[in-house]
Amino acid sequence: MSDRKPTAAELDLLRTLWELGPATVKDAHQAMQAERPSLTYANVLRLMQVMHGKGLLTRDESQRSHVYAPAQAQDALQTNLLTDLIQKAFAGSGKHLVLAALDAHVTDAEREEIRRLLEDTAKESPDE
Template sequence: MGKARSPVKPTAAELNLLRVLWQLGAATVKQAHEAMQAERPDVTYANVLRQMQLMHAKGLLTRDESERSHVYAPAHSQNAHQTNLLKDLIQKAFAGSGKALVLAALRGHVTKEERSEIEKFLHGEEK
């Protein structure tokens, strides 16, 4: 009876690339590079290629080699990674208390509009 393997914890740079790929769904290195240049004009194709190759080796990305240009995609959903990172943060910074995390977030990191959305969610108005 094996436990489901958690996604590998990505570095900050890997998380930036994953955010791009979660938006694109799947992409060639060229497509990912072009998308990343919107935020970081200095990023080179070679750096994106190397990072994607390393992320594939770590299991963060899948790679379809059936076409001339390899297509990469996130190996795990955005939700799976966020859940894993959140569990880690709750354990390390909030002594395992999800309530403490939520209260800290509500104290200074939520806009009035976001607070309204949260209240609707808590009252079951939004799923």
């Protein structure tokens, strides 16, 4: 993947393609219009062309309509973006990221689910 990080609009398109799978511009445009009715076909086409140039999308030109797909799996890109965020915003501390998220961005139900996940993880791999 390119060293350039995706913009917010590019991440929206990537989420659409991760859900759809490889798609034409027309397919992606139709899927994205549900949330953004003002989005034009030309906007999606240009965005996909730019993303292909940045290495964020692959393009299969073997068919009449080009088919685009994310160059990276969703979990791989999210891990890379998270690592970058931890380094830049939290001085390399995953703990500080988690504490900031728990402080402001987690519901009580999510907090309980996290607690259960941590307990399950602790049971699976006891301290060495």
